[in-house]
Amino acid sequence: MTQFRLHPVERAFELAKTGIYRSRSEISRAMEKDGYTMADVNQLEGTSLTRQLNGLCREAQSRLTKTAA
Template sequence: MTSSPATGARSGQRPHVVERALELARTGLYRARWDISRALEKEGYTIADVSHLDGPSMSRTLTTLCRQARRPKAAA
């Protein structure tokens, strides 16, 4: 099987929930972990999968990435 450049997942397999959550956080479309959790559930991840994001460190990491991705970029 080949790896997907965007996710590192093998063809036909979706990425691990933590990997996917980090991808979503970096898009700038979400404000915090709660928004990402809802998006993951809509993508078909189970509540048990999404529970991997419940710890304070992961929650903080995702929220920080969301804020950084939503921050306006400085003009060059």
Template sequence: MLDLDMDPNKTTLERAFELAKSGRYTTNGEIKQVLAQEGYTASQITGPALMRQLRQILIDSRAH
């Protein structure tokens, strides 16, 4: 279940990592989609290093 309200005390990056660690998503695109639905600025999630890091968290989260 999605929490469709943005937490004003949480940055977009913090929320992206939280979503990635949840084990509910399989791609960075899904993370960005959920961020946008929740009211975060998904366009802040860019760059090859960040994308690799999130992708690895997604993989690790599914393994547990």
């Protein structure tokens, strides 16, 4: 049986929205642990994508902080 796996960029955005990760680099490490290859993770290296992922991480963490308060 073939297991479906999200495209690396799609998975990175999904992880960023969880509020668990603080940055694109933390997301990259988590994806490597989940079995994504270095080639997959290297797709997240661009300046624009890094900025977007870091922003989503901050927003998600902010939401979690407000919810917990």
